[in-house]
Ligand SMILES: Nc1ncnc2c1ncn2[C@@H]1O[C@H](COP(=O)(O)OS(=O)(=O)O)[C@@H](OP(=O)(O)O)[C@H]1O
């Protein structure tokens with residue numbers, strides 16, 4: 399298993415980051431939310447999670463060279479008006495390390511915190527190894543008290559070779575319908591995969607893992623589909639047209655974040671469709687971990703033209719129109735429904 403060591407470090411890193419996020423979500427204060435220049439929200443937990451993942455990976459893999467492409471940077475935090483936020487992040491990271499760490503660690507300074515955030519500044523690419531991190535995917539879900547994920551993947555020569563998804567609010571049993579919101583089952587799921595080895599899931603708090611598979615269904619009438627909770631992130635009217643053409647009978651299950659990829663990898667639903675509004679460019683950290691978790695569980699991830707996603711081109715993923723995910727049996731019919739729906743929409 400060529401990436402065992404990296405996979406173990408990745409699991410440890412996201413599990414720690416998940417604890418930090420949970421603490422913040424439990425005590426969420428409006429003042430902990432900042433707005434980046436692109437107007438998207440970012441919280442002390444997004445930054446804190448990035449620091450912890452970066453810290454744990456570098457500590458566990460100290461003999462390897464380190465390169466990471468991560469969503470957040472320290473630009474806004476270095477501004478004078480952010481000094482209180484930086485203080486809070488530093489406190490949060492040190493508290494989490496002190497509570498969870500079995501080893502004794504010197505407290506991180508504010509400068510350490512900024513530099514761990516900035517160790518995610520790599521541009522990635524087609525050569526060598528690069529970690530790919532979304533410290534909180536689904537920040538809007540996180541703020542709503544809903545689903546979010548800490549998503550960490552690793553590229554080797556431009557291909558995703560391992561991925562780990564921590565989903566602190568995802569029940570370990572099925573979320574096949576929108577009832578998942580009120581589920582009383584144990585929550586906190588951790589998915590992990592490395593190339594050629596399949597996908598596994600375990601409780602975020604346990605060590606017993608089991609292999610998961612995408613659903614084997616061939617019948618679109620039995621298939622349910624996942625999509626973004628946020629209408630701003632996917633064209634709900636287009637996905638509903640595609641679903642109708644395909645013969646899907648049930649309404650979509652809307653879940654924030656890459657928890658959708660995790661849920662699909664264990665067969666909770668059969669399809670994930672994502673069609674951003676025109677002009678949006680997808681980022682690799684929104685898909686790297688989710689993509690390998692689904693493909694190693696037997697699923698297929700392509701763009702709307704049926705091409706596999708290319709993670710070797712830097713931070714962005716240049717996809718044709720959108721991203722679709724399903725099992726091998728349903729993919730031909732899904733691609734046909736997508737093609738027909740896009741033609742129909744463009745002729746309106
Ligand atoms: N306009 C637009 N269109 C498409 N996607 C966008 C857009 N804006 C943001 N984003 C990215 O969506 C990520 C959140 O993922 P989801 O859409 O699956 O979840 S959610 O329903 O929005 O919660 C979200 O990831 P996070 O920033 O990590 O939360 C963004 O990278």
Ligand SMILES: [Mg+2]
Nearest residue numbers: 438439469537
């Ligand atoms: Mg974001």
Ligand SMILES: [Mg+2]
Nearest residue numbers: 532535536684
């Ligand atoms: Mg994201």
Ligand SMILES: [Mg+2]
Nearest residue numbers: 469532534535
């Ligand atoms: Mg994010």
